[in-house]
Amino acid sequence: MMIVYGVVTYLLYICLAFQYVTAFVFFAFGRNNPYARFVETFYEHQPKGWYDKFMNFFYIMNYGMAHRGYVKVMEKHRGIKGKLRYAGFVFLATVILIIVANIITAIEIRLTS
Template sequence: MILYASVMFLLSICLAFQYVTAFMFLMFGRNTPYARFVEKFYEHQPKDWYDKFMNFFYIMNYGVAHRGYVKVMEKHGGIKGKLRYAGFVFLVTIILIIIANILTIIEIRLMS
């Protein structure tokens, strides 16, 4: 039970960072100090264990939101890109709510 709670806690922290990153990009765009801070975590050619760990940290905490924003803005740009990205964030939120409800049902049935 402690392992389950620890994993769920770490996943919820990672999701929180992803949402903060997504909303920061929606509000302020890509040319902000926060975006430059996030981009520095990823190494294209990791040399040692620290670079590999930071790549994993980047993917878990910022990567999906950052890469998604970059791809959408390169393809669509402007207001249309921001609206599509907001729709993407909304869709992901709905999917995560459904998954959380399923996990809650499974947990309740296992406990009873």
């Protein structure tokens, strides 16, 4: 049971790391860079088979929140204002993730002791 928990936790942490890398790349370089064009190729608006559905899931787990968030913020607020708002959203998401991680850790410690 602990092996399954460890594997799932590891995969979630990897997905979060990809989200943060994507967020940083968009914040630093904007939407017109090779990494952004590479990320956009993973999502299919109308998936036809299991591979397209899997790639959509992969996109959402690893890049989707950072990419879609950046696109929405920059469509509404252009330039430095949009980048600052996006940085604020990333900071807010980080604070929320830290709070949730602390709650989960406290529950885990209670269950294992």
